Amino acid sequence: MKQFLSFIKKEFYHVFRDKKTLLMLFGLPIIEIVLFGFALTNEIKNSKIVVCDYSQDEASQLLTQKIESNYNFTVEKNLLSHNEIENSFKQGDIKLAIVFPSNFQQSLFHENIAQIQIIADASDPNTAYTLTNYMKQIILDYQRSILPKGAIPMQIQSEMKMLYNPELKASINFVPGVMALILTLICVMMTSVSIVREKELGTMEILLVSPSNPIMIIIAKAIPYLVVSIINLIIILLLSVFLLDMPIHGSIILLFAESILLIITALSLGLLISNSTANQQSAMLISLMGMLLPTMMFTGFMFPIENMPIPLQVISNLVPAKWYYTIVKSIMVQGLGFAAIWKETLVLIGMTVFLLTVSIKKFKIRLS
Amino acid sequence: MNNIVIQTNGLTKKFGDFTAVNEITFDVQAGEIFGFLGANGAGKTTAMRMLCGLSQPTSGKATIAGCDIYTQTEKIKKNIGYMSQKFSLYEDLTVIENIRFFAGIYGLSDIEIKEKSNILLHKLGLETSKKKLVGSLPLGWKQKLAFSVAVIHEPSIVFLDEPTGGVDPITRRQFWDLIYEASDNGITVFVTTHYMDEAEYCSRLSMMVDGEIKALNSPTNLKDQFHADSMDEVFYELARGAKRKAD
Amino acid sequence: MKDVVLQNIVKTYGTDESCAVDNVSFSVEKGELFGLIGPDGAGKTSIFRMLTTLLLPNSGSAQVCGYDIVKDYTSIRNIVGYMPGKFSLYQDLTIEENLSFFATIFNTTIKENYNLIRDIYEQIEPFKDRRAGNLSGGMKQKLALCCALIHKPEVLFLDEPTTGVDAVSRKEFWEMLARLKKEGITILVSTPYMDEASLCENIALIQSGKILDINTPSGIISSYPNQLYAVKATHMSRLLHDLQSFTNTNSCFSFGEFHHISLQEDSEKQIQTLHSYLQQAKHTNIQIQAIVPSIEDCFIERMRNE
Known part of the structure; x- marks a missing residue:
């Protein structure tokens, strides 16, 4: 020993x-x-986003709130029209834009299917993918939370095709x-x-x-x-x-x-x-x-x-x-x-x- | 014909507050075989590095083949050859590749290289082994080859750092034949050794103790001076008084 | 009683056809100081490594203190001290740390066998807090010897302990060995320096894996076949050439300030012939004297006959 x-x-x-x-x-x-x-984290934390809400209904506002409460995102501005989105990106700082089509709530609750458009600044693809993935997660959470027990599942379709990208999940x-x-x-x-x-x-x-x-x-x-x-x-x-x-x-x-x-x-x-x-x-x-x-x-x-x-x-x-x-x-x-x-x-x-x-x-x- | 090829005056090298080499002053004549002796840690290696232009002295003056050791180190390197027991040749290159490589870095032309390598191989009896890896040669042959390569560019001085350590007695003598030959051709030989019989082969010897040259003379005169029968005794007499123990 | 016995030991490396150790047999008595004398590459290290159980022989057998080097390697490792050729202590540990480490791995303490190493250790003790990497060659060697001795081995193997060490340190080292011998330790030492041979009781001359001769140093010298003469003149390198081309020369090699020559036909008259031959060749201050050969002369002679 x-x-x-x-x-x-x-x-x-x-x-x-x-x-x-x-x-x-x-x-x-x-x-x-x-x-x-x-x-990585500084890049993603407090990412500024813009929201363009054509629907302005309860569902879209609730989801916007949910997004805002996530520590990764800060909603910078609510835009009135689609056309302003590109301008916001060009001014910099903005990482994502969320577009709610009109009648979002109605489509969601009556047709059980609704759409959201997520637009990302893909000049930094890694960040873009990570953020869109986060966003998708938030939307899914929301979807689950509004789902009454035993009801037919409702779907929110994110328009952006999510690329499988687990390394930056x-x-x-x-x-x-x-x-x-x-x-x-x-x-x-x-x-x-x-x-x-x-x-x-x-x-x-x-x-x-x-x-x-x-x-x-x-x-x-x-x-x-x-x-x-x-x-x-x-x-x-x-x-x-x-x-x-x-x-x-x-x-x-x-x-x-x-x-x-x-x-x-x-x-x-x-x-x-x-x-x-x-x-x-x-x-x-x-x-x-x-x-x-x-x-x-x-x-x-x-x-x-x-x-x-x-x-x-x-x-x-x-x-x-x-x-x-x-x-x-x-x-x-x-x-x-x-x-x-x-x-x-x-x-x-x-x-x-x-x-x-x-x-x-x-x-x-x-x-x- | 007093042609001085190495001249030092108060050459000193300090490492911090440790004086490795302390004001050494000596001259070496062209064609001389100059033995540079001293106990381990006496400062031989440091002194030799300064003379080869590898290390800047702290103070003092020295010229090697007419070049100043502060300012003309590149020119010095062209005029000297160097061989040590530790590094001599590339073991994983063949005999002829080693010769070509070293001749090449000294700027010999292709024709010269071809001519010289043939002479060299013939002289050493290595013609049949020229495509063998140096690593596979016996130590004695390696050392002889390394020496011949070190003088292939006909430098005015060749520095040999314990060239015969561990070599068998016959090869050791053949090695000294090469040294004599180089010396006869006018190349000055500056050599360190631990074999005291080899000290006898030198024209003149310097004995370094604690960074200083304590004695410098021909072997015969040194023995007279110290009333000794052999160089062993002279060396022992001088080095015994050494105080310094660190390398 | 014999402490070390080798019988027909053969060692080859890899596919190399030449033997590193070629059918070597010798034995060493208990308490003997035995020298293995030969140049680098002669096979000294291989022999030592086999005896210290670090290498297996291709054929032949050997025992150390009665233990077989292959079967009983653990027993041998308990009782031998070994100092490899390269300085092999931890450069980043101090003198004291090295020594106490080696003491512990041999299940002993510095105190227990201090009397054995005292003489040597006292010389390096003032520097005991210095790291081994910062020591001079002579001090490293003393420390290595202390470490090899700390467990009071029965047999001590010293592989080229004096290589690269200056003449003064070499002399001191041999004095230390002589003192250790008095303690009854069997010592095997290898060296390329022929002049050290005379300090051993028995020596084996070895070259290219083969033993050239085994005897006491004086036995080896007295078996030198010829009368040897030392010759000196003013111009030594020319003298060497002239001696080598002298028709009656048997062998001629330079030896320090003299050339050593032996003659094919040896008589008083032949010496006179040699003298006048040298005079004719215009040599001055010619000295010719009969001498007793050194071990190196004997080694050269044996090498020439191989």
Whole structure:
């Protein structure tokens, strides 16, 4: 045990004396979250819109109120005619225009179908899509609220065709994505690099020619990065709650438990990489190429997996971060409990056991 | 024929409040084999870097092949060759590729490169191995090849940093044959070594201790001066008094 | 009792047909200071790595303290000390942190075996809070030795401990080894410096994976086949050429301020012939004297015969 503690102490010295790497370890997640936070939320929050209401009835006014009460939208102006819309856009600031046709309420309640036109400034397509999606959500909510029990469903048709664009459904998707990315990247890269560094230095030779157990060496290596990752996790969560106003709906303990599971998966993967590389550069390169790209591509927070060709969808199942991403989204956004994510958790556990077994089996007790 | 190729006057290099090289003054004549000796951390490497134009001195003067080491570093680099135990050639290039590459960066023309590389390969007996990777050659051959490449552009001075470390005794002597040959051709050789028998092969030796040159003379005169039978004793006598321990 | 025994050890790497270690056998007595002398690439490191259980031999067998290097590797790892060729301590840890780390992983403390390392450690103790990366070559080497000794190993393997180290530090290092030997530790040391051979009790000369000779240093010297002469004149490089082209020359190599020459046919008369040959070649201040060969002379001789 004393041996083990001494190992861990040594690993902490390594981590905390390498100031540049340390800065990167903690700087990266902060920068990503903050950048995104400002880039996206400020863009979307308090977006100014205009409303052109030809109907001027109870239903259209209620919906307008509902829109206005949403923190994403501020109704700038009520326009009298369609023709003013383009002018408003040209003057800038306006992100969306909503047009209620005349007889909106009547169509809705009598014909069970009504139309709304949403016009977006698509010069910034991402924002446009996000906002129209929000708008659609509000309209749907309204639709539900006015639906009497047992009645025939009424429909409000938004005239704009909604492009399927889940990556920008909400900025909250980004936080789980960053969590998955950062945790995988740090753990895989740092573990592999730190083990390979010992090989390069020649200290691995001495460690091997000592009574210390190789498994102990490995676990001791992993612990500082586990700690660093958990600190990172806390930073990300704090930033997302306080800076991005994204509350955690589910259990925090469950969230941490699942995160630690992912960290262990990533550490095992890092170990596997370190077994088959001889120098720090290649360890770094393999970790970056092998982790960064697949994690960004196949996790689902940047590119929708559902839109990918089937072979890629199959491949995406091999990426641990994908499962973690689903888990985190369920916990953080939907506030679901373990019952909803046990399948994904099981997949992650399976991956961890597999990777850990292979990498410990492959760990060389001798020089190659 | 007193043709001075290296001249330093009070050359000093400080790192913060640490004086790595402290006012060294010496001359090296053309064609000399100048041994630059000293204990680990005595300041040899720092001094050598300044002379090669890789590091700016803190104070003092020096000219290398007539060029000032403050202002004409680019010109110096054209006039010197450099070889060290640590870096010499690219292991993953073949013999001939290495020769072409290094001859190329010194601006030799294609015809010159072809001519010189043939002479060089013939001299080293490497004609049949010219397409082998340098990494696959025995250490001794690598070092001989590295030296020949370092002088391929006929520099006026060649700097050798522990060129024979770990080389077998026969190859080590063959290596010195190459040094003699270069010296006979008028190339000044500036060499560091840990082998004291090699110190004897030098025309003159300087002994650096704690950043200063404590002795400078021919091997025979140094032994007389310190009443020693071998260079080992001279070195031991001088370096034993060293106070500095850091590199 | 023999602490280290090697029988017909062969090691090749990858598809390379040439052997890094070619059928090597030798043994080292308990408490002996044994030197493996040869240039880089001779196979010294491979032999050490096999004995420290870091590499598996292709064939042959070896034991350290009676334990087999393949089967009983865990037992061997408990009782040997190993200092690899490269400086292999943690550059970002201080002297003290390095030492106590290595003490702990060997299940011991600095205190427990302090008397063993005291002489060495006292020299670096004033700098114990300095990081290993900021130490001079000689100090790094002392620290590495302390770390290899901290668990009081029965056999100590030192792979090229003096490479790149200046003559003074080398001398100090060998003095330290002589003191350790008195503690009863078996020491195997490898070095490319032939002059260090005389400080060992037994040496093996090794070149291209093959053992050229194993003997005591004086045994190796006395088995030198010829009488050796040191020759000196004013113009040494011309002298070397002339000596090499002398018809009766067997071998001729420069050695510091002299050239060492052995003759095919050796007699008082032949020496006189050599002298007059050199005079005819207009050499001045000619000195010829009979000398006892050094280990390096013997090494060169063995290499020539391979």
